[in-house]
Amino acid sequence: MKKSKIISLVIVLALCFAIAGCGASNTEAEATPAPEAASAAETSEKETVNVTVLMPNAGDTYFQNKSYGYTLGEQLANSEFPQLDVVVKMYDAGGYEYAERQISQMEDAITQGVDVIILTPCDSEALVPYVEKAMDAGIIVINDDIAVNCDCTSAIYENSVRAGKLLAYRMAESMGYEGNVCLLKGPSSGSLFVNRGQGVVEGLSAFSGITVLDEQFQTDDVMAGMSQVEDWIQRFGDDLDAIYIHGATQAIVAADSLKAAGYEPGDVKIFTFDVSAESLQYLQDGWLTGIVPAQPIKVSQNAVVYGVRAYMGQEVPAKVYSSDDYPILSDEAEFFDTGFCMAPDGWSPKLN
Template identity: 35%
Template sequence: MNMEIDKVQNVLRMTVLLLVCGLVLSCGRSGKEDGGDSVTIGASMLSMQNEFVVNVKDAMDAEAEKSGVNLIVNDAQRSALTQMEHVESFIAQGVDAIILNPVEVEASSPAVDLAKRSGIPIINVNSETSSEPTAFVGSNDTRAGEMAMEFIAEQLGGEGNVLMIQGYMGQAAQIKREVGAQNVLEATPGLTLLASQTAEWDRATAMSLMENWIQSYGNRIDAVFAQNDEMGLGALQALENAGMKEDVVLISIDGITDALQAVKDGRMDATVLQDAQGQGSTAVQTALKIVESDSSYQKEVLIPFELVTQENVDSFID
């Protein structure tokens, strides 16, 4: 009887040992470290409903294909919790590196911390977290906010009433673009901020918000700064529907296709172009350099914004 029990226990021990070995092997890195032919990078994107984010993702895809990288892209759908789950999944899959397009500065930070504790390099693209990643690739959003408000100040001769449509509250771009705009407002006492409210980067939400503001402020509105083009285009539609656009300066940020065309057509006054292609491709290049222990990678890459008006828009349209 005791011999039979011993046999059963030995079988159980062997089964557990095999399972543990299998888990260790399955969690091994899929890239250069285990002799694989390619590097695998997992990417969690803020929202694939946002055209700019899609443009960054497309640039990442193109660079990954060019470099022979296996890129796994997931949509966080604006949820920091979902983003955390993506990172957990990437760790379990044994990816070589992670690219994170953070949902929020604070709420997405645990995902960065988890990746670093697991020994997997993590590169933040386009947006920031309070936790420091292995590297960051993006642009200076404070400067973008300054550029937009400086344009308004110039167009209004330093005097007038401004509305600001903010992005998703708590995300780095929203925070820093507001800081930049406020810097210029403080330096230009003739400008008055009538109201500031979020439309969560969404065109339809911004259109509804602008309609409400038109009811509240009417012809007191001299200018509108929308923190991204989607919201700028929503505001544009509301202003045009009310027959007010000719009297209101409108600028937004990103330089997506619809906004560039609106600038070309003279419907929107300007957009501050953010280089989605540059951010996406550089994020993949940076991740690959880190995986391959290439010391030439930069811990921070800031790609400049560019002001696009009717005078220079043709050079930005394909």
């Protein structure tokens, strides 16, 4: 009888411990939230900052490189402001001649009430009323690369006149300070191209032995550029010593035109702006003589960061000049760091 009582007591105690253990386990589970739930809560607490990027010609390799910079800027802004969810969306006008399309894109951004607009205008004057409209609506406007002819929250671009002069000096040096040149200056609607061309003309004017045979503004259409270069080859022949081309894509087309006409690398020296993988190869092969690299990736990532900082109430500079405006020559190409100039191989922008 005593033995059976002891057994019963042991069983009761075992059940009590089991129940207590289950209770402790349940209490601990309720006190520790699931990692997924915590992550979702953190995301829901972040403030979304919508950044709209408006480009004139995203198909150009220069703007493809800039597009990579915008994505880096998005990452940097999210890292600098972890309480924000910065979202960058990029739009393409399709060419400098399509200012009306870009105006429509900007009006859409204003209507949607985006927080930041980063604008590289198709036309420096035509976009002015819409920049002012966006600013009046309280939207941060960052003028990127090509100047728009009015005040913005901040502007970041190259000193194009200075860059053009430096290109002209190196071109003159490569020609022995004498010879004949032609200038293809790019779209007349973009202040960047106008100012680059102005710098080239002013720079070359310092050398009495150099004659400008012809200078033309031209759209960014590669076929129109090819036609112009072929016309110069026919008109001037061996009297043509050098060509200035406003951008690398057009410069490659010019080199191909010379190659098709039987010229050898360096027979006609070509100087241009903006590095791409293909233009860098043409430079190393001697078909291009000099390139001003510019810094499309650095400029565009900074444009995003400045925009978000301004949105957060921080002071940003009214104007910033990029610094890499000194031309690199063929024999310097292999030593040039392309980190701020070229997107990784295979990268392509995601446009909206």
